[in-house]
Each structure stands twice: as C-alpha cells, then as structure tokens.
Amino acid sequence: MKKWLKTILFPLLALFLVACGNSQKKAPNENETTVETTQAADQTTVAEQEADKDKKDSSKEEAANEDEEGQEKEEKSSGQASAEGEEGTASLKVYVKDELKAEFTVENIGGVSVLDAMSATDLEFNFNEEQGIIDVIDGVENDYQPNTWMYLYNGQYAELGVISQKLQDGDEIEWYYGTIDDLPVNIIPAE
Numbered sequence: 436m437k438k439w440l441k442t443i444l445f446p447l448l449a450l451f452l453v454a455c456g457n458s459q460k461k462a463p464n465e466n467e468t469t470v471e472t473t474q475a476a477d478q479t480t481v482a483e484q485e486a487d488k489d490k491k492d493s494s495k496e497e498a499a500n501e502d503e504e505g506q507e508k509e510e511k512s513s514g515q516a517s518a519e520g521e522e523g524t525a526s527l528k529v530y531v532k533d534e535l536k537a538e539f540t541v542e543n544i545g546g547v548s549v550l551d552a553m554s555a556t557d558l559e560f561n562f563n564e565e566q567g568i569i570d571v572i573d574g575v576e577n578d579y580q581p582n583t584w585m586y587l588y589n590g591q592y593a594e595l596g597v598i599s600q601k602l603q604d605g606d607e608i609e610w611y612y613g614t615i616d617d618l619p620v621n622i623i624p625a626e
Contacts, residue, residue, distance in 0.1 A: 514539055514540075514556075514557065515539065515540045515541075515542065516539055516540070516541045516542070516552075516555040516556040516557070517541065517542040517543050517555055518541055518542070518543050518544045518547045518551050518552050518554075518555040519543060519547065519551070519555075520543050520544050520545045520546045520547035520551070520602070521543065521544075521545025521546050522543060522545055522604070523542075523543065523544045523545035523602070523603055523604030523605070523606075524540060524541065524542055524544065524604060524605070525540075525541050525544040525552060525602050525603075525604075525605070525606040525607065525608060526538070526539070526540055526541075526606075526607050526608070527539040527540075527541055527552060527553065527556060527558075527608045527609075527610075528607075528608070528609045528610065529558065529572055529573065529609075529610045529612075530609065530610065530611045530612065531575055531612045531613070532612065532613050532617065533613075533617060536573060537556075537558060537573065539556045539558075541555055541556065544602040544603075544604070544606070545602070545603060545604060546601055546602070546603075547601065547602055548597060548598050548599070548600060548601055548602070549586065549588075549593075549597040549598075549600045549602065549608055550562060550569075550597040550598050552602055552608065553569070553597070558572060558573060559571075559572070559573055559574065560572045560573070562597065567596050567597075567598070568584070568596070568597070569584050569586075569597060569610075570584065571584075572584060572610060572612070575612050581614045582612060582613055582614060583612070583613075583614075584610060584611070584612050585610070585611050585613075585615075585618060586608055586609060586610045586611070587607075587608070587609040587611070587618065587619075587620065588600060588606070588607075588608060589606055589607050590607065590609075590620065591620065592618065592620065
C-alpha cells in the first residue's frame, strides 16, 4: 500500500509545487497591462501606417504607369509615317463609334495600297487574307453583329479592297467601326 500511496502522492506534490511556484510570480498590475497594450497598439498603428504608405506608393506607381501607357497610346494614335512609294501624302484616320481614335499623316504613298499605308503606321491591325479584309484595328475586332470595319476613300464608300486601292497625293482614308448607319455618308443614293 505504501507504493500505491507514493505513486499517487509524488505526482500530486509535484503538481502542487509547480502551481505554488507560478503563484509566487508577480501578477502584472493594471498600469503595466495598459502600457503593454498601448505599446502593442502603437506597433499595430505603425505597421498599418507602413502598409498604407506602401499602398499609396504602389497606387502612385500604377498611376504613373497608366499615364505612360496613355502617352504611348496617344503617340501611337497620331503621328507621321512613311510608306515606300512615290512622293505624296495621305491622311489616315480611325474612328470607333464616331470617336476619333487615331490619326496619321503618311508620306511617300504614291502608288502604294491602303494596306501598305496602314503597315507604315504604328497601328496594330489584322488583315484577314482569306476574306481580304481588315478585321481588327487596335484591338477592336469585327463582330459582324452588326459592327464591322469599313473605310471611306476620299469621303466616299470605298469600292475597292485594301490591296486593290492605290493611293495618290492628298488621299484621305477614314476607317469606321460600327454599322453602315455610323458612316458619315450615305452609301445608297436616296430615291
């Protein structure tokens, strides 16, 4: 029985001593708790301020990048270019739903096609060889429901395609994205 008593009492005694040892530690008074809480709150506030500063800095960087992209797009959407033809100058404009998106003056266009003049500019476009049409200009793609790319040649609906239409000095090419009704001219004579 002594062994049984020792087996139970020693662990209880050890537990009691550990508990008493913890109770001898000084409990923090109210002022110390407030100071610790205030310091923790100050550290959190500093961290929040640094995070806000980082957010503001990244927002400024994003805004600067957007400004640079906008300036690049502006530079891209207007300017001068040179085709590899004979002397002469033509103007090339791109409209999306009646809004001018790009404007170029193309030099050396004598005898070159509309497609060649467009290639001389910084316009991003896709010429669909299978259909013989331009189906994308600056990321705006034909949807054929009912919007599509159409061009006017010297203020009139173009009768020839972009490869067949050869340019001369003073020609004006105006690309329109939209429907026939969006063109600034009637292509069907009024009766």
